[in-house]
Amino acid sequence: MMFLRRQLPVVIAFVLGMFTLVIFYIPAAPMQGIGDRLKIFVTIIGAFAMLLGINSILGQHITKIRKRRPGYGYSWVLILGFVAMMIAWIPWWSAPPEGSAAYYPWGGLENPQGAFYWMFFWILVPMQATMFSILAFFIASAAYRSFRAKTLEATVLLVAAVIVMLGRVPLGTSMTSWLPDAGFWSSLRLETMTSWLLNIPNAAGFRGIVLGVALGIIATSVRIIFGVEKTYMGGGD
Amino acid sequence: MATFIGTWIAAGLTLMILSFLYRDNPFFRFAEHLYVGVSNAYIVWLVWATIVLPDFIGRVFINLDPAKPWSPDYWFLVPGVLGLIMLTRMVPAIEWMSRWALAFVVGWGAGFVIGPVLNSYLLAQLYASFPWVNMQPYLGAPASEYIPALINAVILFVCVVTVLVYFFFSYEHKGVIGGAAKIGIWVLMVAFGASFGSTVMARVSLFIGRARFLVQDAEPTGHAFSALLTLGLLIAIITAIIARRRQPPAGESEPAE
Amino acid sequence: MVRSWERYLLYTLIAFAVFLPLIFPFDVWPNLPTREVLGVFNTIDGLQPGDTIVVAVDFDPSSEPELYPMLLAVLRHAFNKNLYVIGINLFGPAGTGLGVKALTDIGGEMGKVDGEDYVMLGFKPNLPAVISQINSDIKEMYRSDANGRPTADMPILQRTPKLQGNIKYMVDLAAGETVRPWVAYGSAPGGYPMGAGCTAVSFADYFSFYQSGQINGLMGGLKAAAEYEELVGKKGAASAGMNSQSIVHALLVLFIIIGNIIFFRALSLKRAEEGGRA
């Protein structure tokens, strides 16, 4: 029993990890075939796991409604939204369009006349885009609040951000368009400075981070394969 | 008709979510909960239509494309069974079984990343930092191109090394290491600043897109009404500011830096 | 320390800076075309009437503001040059609708016929497989187009049964990571040149492909869309947006400067006070 609970997962992770690691170096077709197949296996398992999540969120809100916790009315909104979209997925009132891919028996996004499509485009998409667009305001307040030249580092951050912000819009570049576009003075044009900043220090900074992150990724993977790291199973050792 | 209703619902939901900029309010909470509900249903569909149906059911149970010969591939029952094992999480008594499926996924992921990460994160990045490699296109170029390129290649090199030194954890940042780490943190700050600046553009254009939807695309009543709506919203915001200025918020802590 | 009214003032000003130029458009600042955008423009401009290009609509509504104007400008340019256009979406199911809309709108405007001068192929999952398949046979992969019509005897696909050898250029308008697979499985084995458009966020990332010449043009964000509109000579949503964009950026810089002035004044006052005490 203890074996099934504790050791077997470690064995599975070791076998799978070692195998996928090794076939990276083997170009032969049979090995690559198994590798490709494993990739699909993993996505399928992940798809099943999605049910866990749906179970959690619905359960949580149903409990909220049952116990009449404050704001349980909104939980109704959530559940009704979910149910409505699920019902819209099955458009028994309209046949799938002629010649549409045969393997979608019900109406999802492939059916532009369906209710699912309508809900997607007029409810989900606007809200998604709006949540995204709120970023414009938050990025502004973040910049205003924290771009203070308190320390040398903060000043460097601030100056780089201001140059790039101006260098990417016509208003900014027209501020320095009186400088010649060749020779030494051209390097003071905002667009030239922007491009230099993005290409040299920006690239180098991120390269440094990436090198470290790569080492961290490999270290963690090695720990998982050799069963040293078991956090993913929940709990410590 | 569907478009007409849709436009107005979309415009309404847009304003409801934007109202969050002022503060949390019932409109936003309504939109938020609707959004979560609808998006969960969308995810269910997406997973079904792009993974479960074509990759699982279509390989084991049903021929989805009758025009082609097909025979079931029973190997794909393995992920199906593991997926069901994953669902034992819902049953506390046999919850531990789900670890097998987890170990499968995580073990696969661990083995899969090592090779590609070494290749494209480590080796390729390392190689591209050697000045000789970066100078290849400029060999034989006139001095006016050669010298700036050389300076850039050297700066790039120094930046990469100093950032690496910053990420040294075994030594205290003192002396030479401390100095290099100091330069490293400046380089990082330049990188973050530049990245911040270029992202501002992306984010602002998203709001421009939404604004365009409200001002120009909200057919069929067209510009006039939506412009009115927009102005109304702006007036509401200003009023709110003035109102908040007059009476200091009671019991609410001011956002501190 | 930022008080909430400052935050609201900033928000209101940004809202005005975005809305007003959209309601009252004007045209003051020239948007100079950059080398990267010219790469795409010149390639399409150099094609002969009757050539076919592929435009991949690899984005969904969440990045529509940046990439849709780009798509419109590229299509307008292509139809102006009497090129045939094959649209395709391999990013997500939601992008197909955008492609259909853009092709129908611009195609209709220019008097082009769906199925003859252009076609929009729908979404299919598993990008590498789809790309390498349509490189050698489109109709095998796509039995029907995005509108559900059979592709078997569609004139444009009769003329262009596959991408390899038949198309002269391919532009990938990508919100995600689709440029890499298009380079690896599409343009490199198929032997056709390729350009890319992307959001301003991933712009810096794709520079590596541009520098290595794997893509011969790169359009990043709204600015590039506006440049392309200007190059095509028909200003649209992106050019209108660039005014807002310019003002917001300038506003932000102004706010940062003001914030710093306030900060340093407060600092010097405090120092003076402390100095006085001592």
Add this chain to the structure above:
Amino acid sequence: MALFTVALALAPVVCIAQTGEVAVSAPGREPPPVTPRVLLEFEPPTEIKARDLPNDDGTSILITWRRSPSMPEDVRYTVYFSDGAAGPYKPLPFDFRPIGLDESIMADNLQYFRYRRAYRDYQFIIIDLTAFDAVAAGTHERQAKYDWGQLYFKLGVTTDSAVRLFDPVLHAEPVTQWFDWSKFNNLLMATVFMVVILFFIETARRRKFYIRRIAGLDAVDEAIGRATEMGRPIFYLCGLDPMTTVSTIAATNLLGHVAKHVANYESQIKVPCFDPIVMSVCQETVREAYYEAGRPDAYNSDNVFFITNDQFSYVAAVNGMMVRERPAANFFFGFYYAESLLLGEVGQSTGAIQIAGTDSNVQIPFFITSCDYVLIGEELYAASAYISREPKLLGSVKASDMAKAVIIVVLLLGLVFSVALLIAALNDGGNALGWLGEKMEYFMQLFNEHI
């Protein structure tokens, strides 16, 4: 005109070409009486050879040759094939793009060739033999499968209308490889690093390594204490990536320790999750932390919950909760996308102490501007080692440091070599430093993606 050329060259037609050295590639057209002068005057390439393509799955062959010194415009290399050694030689039955006279240089394609400076003068063409099978399967007339052993090739040069083929006849048997030698440097590094990591983890079990203090981590305790005083919850986010990624594993590692502190302080922790698997792992981690702290009664499984797998509805929900519940502290560890700023700014506006840690490069700036402390990139991984002092984590950090030291040494060597090569190149261009220079270049090539 140039486009017409391409069209002709790419025309997917099989036609019986005229036997002999000159063949026509346009279908149904009489061969031109005179081969264009450019082709006749073209100085043939030398050392034309065919062999199996190394490091592949046994489906392709490789043709290499030394570049011809003549470089007329509009002339490109092409390949003709035949079903038997005797000929006749025909254009390839599938699309094949003729390559230019300065394309496809061996020295630029290190995934196939070991680096040699001389390879700057050699070109190559890869022929994928499975394409023959695809053609055979696709056309009804020629049902016979091409026998790979009977395929013979000739290299030629072509203009838009004519072709000139060169001897010798080329033939090679493709061989399936069981090891990709171009990834040898990768394998070597992976193995060495693996051993080093396991060694340091073993060592760390016996003695603790020193790790420098990481700014921001002291603030974690402070934040938890503050939450207890204020009687408000703590929000802990594990990022948006699935359980397979390092950042999420590091985040759950840290969660265990934060949760233990929270249990000791009798405060409350809320973990809204984006991924169902991460959720179940977090549930177990938090529960175990409460057990270890001796307060299993205080654990409430409803506090670790799933929201949705959609990015912005997740943010909308978390932001809503932040504004309503006004947490005293927010911890954002793990991998984030565009939502980082939304989370950070809203949390900031509610007055919470915020500590973030992410290895998502693009999002770090936004956390820097909106959070009180940020763990940049690798600091996130090191942080869990610093807090927990667990041998497995300490050992990994130490091993990574070793690797970084090696990388810096390699980079510095590369700098020295680069300077030497660059100075030498000022005088004699391509052949800098001769034999020694080639060794130096080879050293740098060792760290290319492919060797």
